[in-house]
Amino acid sequence: xxxxxxxxxxxxxxxxxxxxxxxxxxxxxxxxxxxxxxxxxxxxxxxxxxxxxxxxxxxxxxxxxxxxxxxxxxxxxxxxxxxxxxxxxxxxxxxxxxxxxxxxxxxxxxxxxxxxxxxxxxxxx
Numbered sequence: 502x503x504x505x506x507x508x509x510x511x512x513x514x515x516x517x518x519x520x521x522x523x524x525x526x527x528x529x530x531x532x533x534x535x536x537x538x539x540x541x542x543x544x545x546x547x548x549x550x551x552x553x554x555x556x557x558x559x560x561x562x563x564x565x566x567x568x569x570x571x572x573x574x575x576x577x578x579x580x581x582x583x584x585x586x587x588x589x590x591x592x593x594x595x596x597x598x599x600x601x602x603x604x605x606x607x608x609x610x611x612x613x614x615x616x617x618x619x620x621x622x623x624x625x626x
Contacts (some may be wrong), residue, residue, distance in 0.1 A: 504541035508549035508605065511535050516557045516601075528554070529604040536608025543609045550605020555598030562593040 512532050520528060532554065536546045566574050566586075578586040 502538050502545075505545040505549050508536060508539045508541055508546060509553050510577070511607070512550055512553040512601070513557055517552060520557065520561070525600060529600055532601055532604035533608040533611070536605045537612045540612050541609060543606055543613075546605035546609035547602045548605075551598040551602030551606075554601020554604070555594045558597030559590060559594030560592045566590065
């Protein structure tokens, strides 16, 4: 539980602070490295990475849309055949969740692959 919260907080801060300066593949690599270093199990890394990416992207989409008063979200929703432009916020959050969750899972699985296994032979003590 502690590793889940630590990964959630650190990856959220990482995405929030460095997100405006770097593209999403670099953010994904950052979540992979954080998940590798913190070392949670697969499920906790999957969920922590997904929630951090998804929630940050969702709230940033809401903030940018409401603060700019742009007509672009409405036009994009019309092009996609959506009734309301607010559904784009949810779609942005879902895409962020998918990217972050698989980044966290990748870091956790990479740690499991590279972890040194002890030889547990018959004659080992």
